[in-house]
Amino acid sequence: MASLSAQACPCGRLGAANRPLGFAQCCGPYLDDFAGTPAPDAEALMRSRYSAFVLERPDYLLATWHASRRPAELAFDPGVKWLGLEVRQHRRLDETHAEVEFVARQKSPGMAAVRLHERSRFVREAGRWCYVDGDQL
Structure with missing residues (x-):
């Protein structure tokens, strides 16, 4: 099996x-070098957070969550399979605020696949x- 860096980005x-x-050309540098390689925009951060969910990287997810909304810890549901991500819109509101609308699909064992449609x-x-919060659409 090819190493993760050679595989398609989640x-x-x-x-x-x-x-x-x-x-390695997409989300890898952000997840593997958080201190030295920040995501350049909100869309890249959102994509890298999706990849962190797929790869079960709570360290990255917590580090990129705004301190005002960050949970104390993060657990992953066992057996969840992430099926894909569609970014529908990325809007930079000003120099320090942005929104990203996306749909992420996942499937838990023994259950039907579900969609998370959110404006973050x-x-x-x-x-x-940093991710602050989002509204389910």
């Missing part, structure tokens, strides 16, 4: 010729974008 971002970007809010502080 977030599904497409690059040249409409081909999936590899994890992000804020940029000290040069880093």
Whole structure:
């Protein structure tokens, strides 16, 4: 099996010729070097957070959650399979605020697949974008 860095990024971002970007060219640098490589915009942060859910990386998810809304800990439901991400809209509201509308699909063992359709809010502080919260659509 190929290493994770050589595989297609879980977030599904497409690059040249409409081909999936590899994890190492997409979300990998943000997840693997949080201190040195912040996501450049809210969409990239949202995509990297989706990848962190797929890869079960609570460290990254908590670090990128705004302190005002960050939970004390994060647990993953066993056996959840993430099926894909569709970014519908990315709006930069001003220099420090943005929104991303997305649909993420997942399936839990023994249950039908479900969709999470959300408009998420992000804020940029000290040069880093953070997830604040979102509204289910």
